[in-house]
Amino acid sequence: MAAADELAFHEFEEATNLLAETPDAATTSQSDELTSREHVAVVVGSGIGYGAEVGEEEDDKTSLLQEEKPQPRFWTFDYYQSFFDVDTSQVLDRIKGSLLPHPGHNFVRHHLRNRPDLYGPFWICATLAFVLAVTGNLTLVLAQRRDPSIHYSPQFHKVTIAGITIYCYAWLVPLALWGFLRWRQGTRERMGLYTFLETVCVYGYSLFVFIPTVVLWLIPVQWIQWLFGALALALSAAGLVFTLWPVVREDTRLVAAALLSTVVLLHALLALGCKLYFFQPLPLDHVVPAPQATPPSPNVLLPSSIQPMTTS
């Protein structure tokens, strides 16, 4: 027993030497509240459960012990470079995984494999914002083709609004979700919690399915637009729910249901808002009230297109 104790203690010391430069080591290895060495050895060995409580991104670095590399500080360039450590094939694989969710298919565990990246969420949001603005503009062009009385203008401000909305959604909602899950978890050490970056990844990749949907919204038939919208929302929300289910399943039934329905609701609100703001249904036949009601100056484009919505 004494030999085993000594062995465990040496492991612990080696681990502390390897982790000596990270702030986590100070909290895990040198704290005096830890009672048994076996507990300490287990904690250091499997960084996931305990690390989630101490640091955010360091918990997937069980490989840190093998690599013996100090964790870069957040003000160095290398820290952010670690979030872009993906290949083309990995990004494509993650996109495919987000497009085809099925129960038991945990996006984080299967596709991210504890290596979240920031490339996907950032550029998917950028693409979605620009595609929204461009196709919204194209809808206007096509509508003007059918009905020359509608005034066309490039509506460049929509790019700004689209960008701000998408980026706020894709970064603030995961922050709120992650904070809520951390609060619910409390001090229980569980393996199921996702890091902030993984949550951002899940949301970012789940927004990918909206990109082809937005392009398909060019088709001016209303019921096709709603159908595609509902389909995209279902796929995207299903991906989110299947990923979050293992984490909330251990919580009370009420909280789990409330959380999942809030997530789906927010997603639906985003889809609906995009559809209504960027693709206002312009009337095909009866545009007679609109051009006569509005003054000839062109800067009332939006009100003129809202008016048919209220009158029709």
Place this chain on the structure above:
Amino acid sequence: MVMFLRHFAVVSLIFFPPIFSQFAGLSDVSISQDIPIEGEITIPSRARAQEHDSSTLNESIRRTIMRDLKAVGRKFMHVLYPRKSNALLRDWDLWGPLILCVTLALMLQKSSIDGKNDGGGPEFAEVFVIIWFGAVTITLNSKLLGGNISFFQSLCVLGYCILPLNIAMLICRLLLLAGQGPINFMIRLFVVLLMFAWSVVASTAFLADSQPPNRKALAVYPVFLFYFVISWMILTFTP
């Protein structure tokens, strides 16, 4: 005051010669062989460099401006006929991108007489911000993915490769003088698409080599998106 000076002179005459003799003794000791001197003592070349600097200081303004303009023009040629040469990368400058950006933003202004902008085309500041922040974002993305191109070199390449789109904007404005119509639109679409493809090909010829091979597509896609947005702004321009 005069008394003090006299005393100082006397004191200095008494004390300085021994100090000088000490220094004289030191001059016999050759220090340079024992203690290695660190750093560069490049006095002759520095004199040459100073002469070179003073020569560009003294030259006429016309010559200075022409030298910079020629450098910019040479890079324009490199963009128009993209070859895998390092001239763009080695001597980067940001004059060309600035000229191109300002020209594009000016050409994208509506020529409306009443001066009202009805939420229509992009403002000058919007174009400027999109081009420069877009280029900075792409450069950061490329560096984060592990590319070995420097920050300003990448900005330089991205800025210079807007040149085909500037040409497209010029052609579009000239075409729009002839009135709008579907045929006009098709010609403009064709021209803008062609120039967009040229821009993307020119910039990837320079930038793709700096990325590891399994991430080339990840680095090239933002470039594609960037030029796509600029092409969209050009295509949707209505005077």
